Amino acid sequence: MMIRVANGGLSFIIFSNNGTARDTDVINLSNFSKSYDDSIAVSDLTFDVQPGQVLGLVGRNGAGKTSTIKSIAGIVSVSAGDVTVNGHSIEQQPIAAKQATAYVPDDPELFTDLTVLQHLQFAASVYSISNPSEHITQLLADFELESKRHAPASGLSRGMRQKLAISCAYLQQPKALLLDEPMTGLDPYGIRMLKTSIVKQAKSGTAVIISSHLLAMVEDICTHILILDQGQSKFLGTIEQLKTKFGISENLTNTEEGIAQTLEEIYFAAIDQPIPVTH
């Protein structure tokens, strides 16, 4: 079954999805819209993410990426359409949907008085994780938080807070993992560790959505890409499909003028934005 992306003025055949959730979908958005007082942040967005898929959400600032992720996470309400996680509607069955979801915000705010370990213990308790000790120890070691085990969150650096938020998310062993600008503030080791771990999570059957402006990272680890522009979908498909659509085929050389070759160039072509020129 094949459908077209419903909006954006672009018709491009992509997923085998008709907008209704299938048994295999972990995350499913059907005609999702989100509005605030005077503006529409996201309009009629339809896509799904299946187990093992890593969807990169890219677009300009204010394109609606964070609104989409926050709606899936259940932080902001859904203005129209359906959002389901693991078959549960985020509005009708929020607890079941949230039980399957882990969310890492772009700037993690932690409980300032709690220590690193207490945060992980709290996550284990909230998500009903049995025997979490071993997993916690492993996560602390993986993300270099061992020495900060008993440090209060208020004393952690930006990168450390990011690492702790990611550790809490991984501890939940979620079916859907939502990452909003996850690389911000991480050191090179942390970035490499995160990239590897995202791929590992996806291989274990987690559906991942990453919102990011780092196109190289998106190209590295994402299996699919969704380009948002002014709240509407401009493209949804695999990286190869994106290249075929907006770049030109492999038999052209890099030097050919006027043809998008790198993912960055393809991205600018997709959102009709001229490539900035430095003088």
Add this chain to the structure above:
Amino acid sequence: MNSILHPALGALFLQNAKAKTCKTLRALRSPRRMAVTIVAAVLGCVWLSQIVLSVFLREPADRDMLQTRLALGLAGFLLFQMLKIVFRKTVEPFEWTPSETQILKTAPISRTALVVYRMATTAISALLKSVCFVLVMIPDLKQWFAGFIGMAFGLCFLELVRIVTEVIIFGIGKQRLRWIRGASAVMVCAMLGTAVANVIDQPGVQEKLASPAAYQFLLAVAMQIAEFTNSGFGALVVYPFYCFSDLILTERFDGLFLQRLLAGLCFVGIAGYAAVMANTWMIGACQRQDRTNLRRLKAASPLGQQMIGKNKRPVVVPYRLRGIGAVAWRQFYGAWNYRASLIVSFSIPIALCCVPMFATPRPPNAALFLVASLLFYSYLLLPAALMLDFRRDVDRMAVLKKLPIESINIVIGQLAAPVVLCSFFQAIVFGIASFSGVASASFLALCWLVIVPMNVLIFASENIIFMLHPYRRNKEGADVLIRSVLTFTGKAIVWALALCLLLIWALACSYLAKQFGFSDGGYQFTVGAIFLAGTTTVVCGLAYACVRCLAKMFERFDPGVDSVAMN
């Protein structure tokens, strides 16, 4: 059970409480804050000794009078809170912190459990306030424990009803809110109008208006408002509060006490249940509004069109003035956004300051009363309402420190908005005073010589306190309560000391004038001139020293350490 009381939230609550206590104790022992600790300890001793003195020296109040005042006081406070919510819709009910939004709202925790968690944090604050209440009211309470329970129930009930109102107001549409605001305004005006009319009709109203008993008139109006509680509806509204005041003033633990305890518990339980239900209703209502709004936006214009049209304002670049202009401009812009709240904050002190002006016959020292009351309100009440300086920039201290502007100029820029606004408030009162003939324009102009540097002194010292012990606005908890109590105690002591010094200085001026050998004609003028010159010089000197001190403290403020200590 997890849908009402989630065990993880219970653990979080306890861990937070424990960590906060440990952190407060650590901060008190910290060498960086040793001076603050010593001052706080001294002020704490003063506050406690006041209570001890009150226990030994104060006669117990009349039980009936106390019962009525407690009940009506709580009911009046609730009415004020409800009106405040109706006229100033909150950004979000329950006021979740960013960490709670990110962690708790995305967790598989029911909405009810989250509301219960928030109510529990509110209850802690009520319990602490009840402890303070019991300490202050020891001479009047026969049973301390009953007093504590009664006040705790009363405050919890009050908070819960406030939450319910806040949630309902947040959930209703704009049109309905306009109707409610209109109806509330009409109701309040009708109540006040009827009360004033009744008082004016009473015999002997002229005596009540006569000074210095002008306040008697206000008291009579308040009593008239209290009379409304004798009507059927009024009695129903204040009934729970009478139940709480009965519980507070329990004389012995008997069946009646148990009965009142159960009644109080029922009221709190009902209010809590109402808060949970209101929250569920509000979520549904907001979703419906959200969908309606989306339909409206989609029907109105193409995507984003509305936003494009709104950004066509001319670009205004404020005068730099060595950086002072830019920094002050930002604070004034903030003040403009909060203009409605500022008008409300100014209206009440202006009304209170103006009472002596309209008393008949006018008191002989009405002008002096006016200046004194003006300074009193400017010193005690307005600094809390005019937080348009460093106190609202706790998260922007690093940005401020990084600006290419000298510290002293940043301090002047930061203090400009509150000082100008406070002076504006005083100018309004002076304008009314001048118009009503209470004082001559020249007298008021001379007073300005003292009042403007006094405003600088007041706001600079408020900011010094903030730099010594940074805090966040709108934060609740034991530390906030203790800080408020100690700050007010300290301010009251400084106020009393300043008055004593002023009296001594006035006597010294009189002595100096005599020493200079002035006769009757020039004596008054010389005393006044010496007093004004000396007072102005001292106040200006203190203001200058405080601004310099604040600049030095701003330079030394370490956002990495000091801001963290405040979290």
